Amino acid sequence: MDCAQPGSSGMRVMTRNDLFNIMERSNTSTFDEKLQCMERELLNQYAENDPNIADVKQKLSIIRHQFKQKWLAARKTKARFLENNAEWLKGCISLPKAGESPGRPQKSFLELSERSKRRKTKELRSSDTDELTYATQMKLRETGKVDASKIVKDLTKSPRRARKYAVAMKKSTCEEDQEKSKRLAHSRALFMFVEAGLTQTQYEVVRETNPSFYPCYSILQKLKKECYPEIHRVTETCAEVQVQNLMDHTAQRLILHLGEAVEQLSEAEKQSLVLISKWGCDGSQQMQYKMKFENEADSDANIFQSSMVPLQLIYGPEKKILWQNPTPSSPRYCRPMRIRFIKETTDVTNEEIDYIKSQITALTKSEVNSFSIKHKMLFTMIDGKVCNAATHTKSTMRCYICGATSLQFNDLEKERPCKKENLEFGLSLLHARIRFFESILHVAYRLPVRKWNVRLTAEEKQAVENKKKEIQDKFREKLGLLVDIPKANFGNTNDGNTSRRFFENFEVSATITGIDVNLIYRLKVILDTLCCGLKINCEMFERYCQETAKLYVSLYKFYPMSPTLHKVLRHGASVVREAILPIGQLSEEAAEARNKHIRTFRLNYARKFSRIACNADVFNRLLLTSDPVLTGMRKRKNKKNVSLSADVLNLLLESDVLNLSFDEDDNNEE
Structure with a gap:
């Protein structure tokens, strides 16, 4: 109704100011009465049988309501009403003229159907083609469309010119489509963001180099939310997700990652899926930040985290493998369950084990579309300290x-x-591996006295210290290794990489330490067999471990085996027999690596203005970097020098040895 163009056919146009003047001319006292007078004066211009009377009454009713609302808003004061609504009063309204039927409104030419357009232009099309072309050209120029006018003129210069234009347009459209196809897919962009360890600022700097190729960061934010299950609780000292939610989300992302591979399964097989995972808990030291805790007794000097790693997705009564974790010892699939800022103690460890086990016991199947996935979780991602706590073994x-x-x-x-x-x-x-390495070192330090810790004289203690210093210097000189040296803030230099270098260069290590080279080599073979991730021949392995234990006792009976050395040599075969998967796939390396990631994520990828926000960011980053879909996009690099020795192959099952040889042949062909 607000507002028809003045002079529109069949319509009477007035301003609201005109209506207000009509109200002011009436001699009534109240505003409602003035409105009624205005309405009567306008309706008097229409006969009772006028076809437009109903439409006019409806429009006047709306006008009265608008005036009444604005009059009340001005607190019934004329001066304030005119001041507040000056622009509104200048607006137009349109009423049908008396005695005229409104009829059907006329459509514009572009709104007409093809048939109506042909009928309306029939007479115009009877003119000569050159006349129509020239008229079109001039009309375009009059309306300011100069470029379009030039194109029309150019098209009619020769019969082949239009064909050239059509080919050029098609080529341009194809190039635009190719440019669109060259744009980076959203999922690949998120994978690049995670794999490169970028922050939002770093990604936006990269995107500035080619904005049409990289999607904007807001799209990545939406995709990141798909990588997070529902986080149960985040506080200043804790962040956790319910185990059921985490396993449901992990199963969903695995099914999405496998795609067509799972769609080929029968309905019975889709209902028989089992996801085997390992889980565990571990504590570590952390950097302390300058952020205040609500509870002064809290501290961020230590963190205790529980996590899980999916290992296999199997189906059917034959337990066929549908998906196998290609890197079971890598943190790439290691998903957090709970992180807490608390020091690792026996009580804390047992409390955590009971808390997670209660949720695992209550686990139900994950329903993903037409798939039903049962969960089996193995408590193997732990170190000796957690084992002692879980078994209530007080002495280390x-x-x-x-x-x-x-x-x-x-x-x-x-x-x-x-x-x-x-x-x-x-x-x-x-x-x-680390404890084997340290056991050999400790025996080597005491070779000059051939005694254990008890009853050493001052001269013997000095001889042990001198031998230790000599061994440390030789390792640094010949292999570049720092052995038994404390590290700043936490731990010492006896880490996994140092122990690997020690056993890889077993001949040099034997020369430096004075330990029998055959013993070091046999320990290396045992460790390589356990860590290879293949099925082990338990009888052969048990015999090999017994022979190694006898060799150790015959050479160094003065120094008792360490608990770890005893556990592997005496009970290793029994543990391997009980494991439902190859023992190498059940190690705790993934959780240990996550301790380092937590330090990095807190420092570089978390907000520092709030401890709650900081913990949420760290937890989300742990979930993002372990998402099965994103991790599945990563290309596996063929590691060099991973071939197993003949002694290791002799301790494996023949079927796995054959599979390993086929895999190596495939890699060589590639």
Whole structure:
């Protein structure tokens, strides 16, 4: 109604100011009465049988309501009403003229159907083509469309000119389509963002180099939310997700990653899927930040985290493998369950184990579209400290499997019964490698005195210190290794990489330490066999470990085996038999690597104005970097020098050895 153009056919145009003047001319006292007078004066211009009377009454009713609202808003004051609504009063309204039927409104030419357009232009099309072309050209120029006018003129110069224009337009359209196809897919952009470890600022700097190729960051934000399950709780000292939510989300993302591979399964097979995962908990030291806690007793000097890693997706009664984690010891699939700023103690560890196990016990199947996925979680991603806490073994020098003490470790004749329920914890392979390395070092330090820690004289202690200094200097000189040296803030230099270098160069290590080269080599073979991730021949492996234990006792009976050395050599075969997957896939390396990631994420990828925001950002980054879809996009690089020795192959099952040889041939062909 507001507002028709003045002079529109069949319409009477007035301003609201005209209506207000009509109201002012009336001699009534109240505003409602003035409105009624205005309405009567306008309706008097129409006969009772006028076809437009109903439309006019409806429009006047709306006008009265508008005036009444604005009059009340001006607190019934004329001066304030005119001041507040000056622009509004200048606006127009349109009413049908008396006695005229409104009729059907006329459509513009572009709104007409093809048939109506042909009928309306029939007479115009009877003119000569040149006349029509010239008229079109001049009309375009009159309306300011100069470029269009030039194109029309150019098209009519020769019969072939229009064909050239059509070919050029088609080529231009194809080039635009090619440019669109060259744009980076959103999922690939998010993968690049995660894989390169970019922040928002860094990504936007990269995008500025080619904005048409890289999607904007807001799109990545939406995709990132798909990588997060529902986070249960975030506080100043804790961030966690319910195990059920995490497993449902992991199963959903795995199904999405597998795509067509799972769609080919039968309905019965889709209902028989089982996802096997490993989980565990571990503590580590962290940097302390200058942010205040609400509770002054809280501290961020230590963190305790629980996490899980999916290993296999199997189906059917034959337990066929649909998906296998290609890097079970890598943190890339390691998903957080809970992180807490608290120091690792026996009580804290047991509390965490009970808390997570209660949720695992209550786990139900994950329903993803037409798939039903059952979960099986193995508690193997742990170190010796957690094993002792879980089995209530108070002494670190006691075996939690058979209960033997350090004084009994070298007694190979006596067989002790094993606690079968404690075999499920695995062998903590990363720590086993480090403890093997440290055991050899400690024996080497005491070779000059050939005594254990007890009853050493001052001269013997000095001889041990001199031997230690000599060995440290030689390792630094010949292999570039820092051995048994404390590191700033936490731990020492005896880490996984140092121990690997030690066993890889076993001949040099034997020369430096004075330890029998055959013993070091046999320990290397045992570690390589356990860590290779293939199925082990338990009988052959058990015999090999017994021979190694006898060799150790015959050479260095004065120094008892360490608990880890005893556990692997005496109970390693039993643990391997109980494991439902190859023992190398059940190690704790992924969780240990996550401790370092948490430090990095807190420093570089988390907001520092709030501890809650900081913890949420760290937890989200842990979930993002372990998302199965994004991790599945990563190309696996063929590692060099990973071929297994003949002695290791002899300890594996023949079927796995054959599969390994086929894989190596395929890699060589590539």
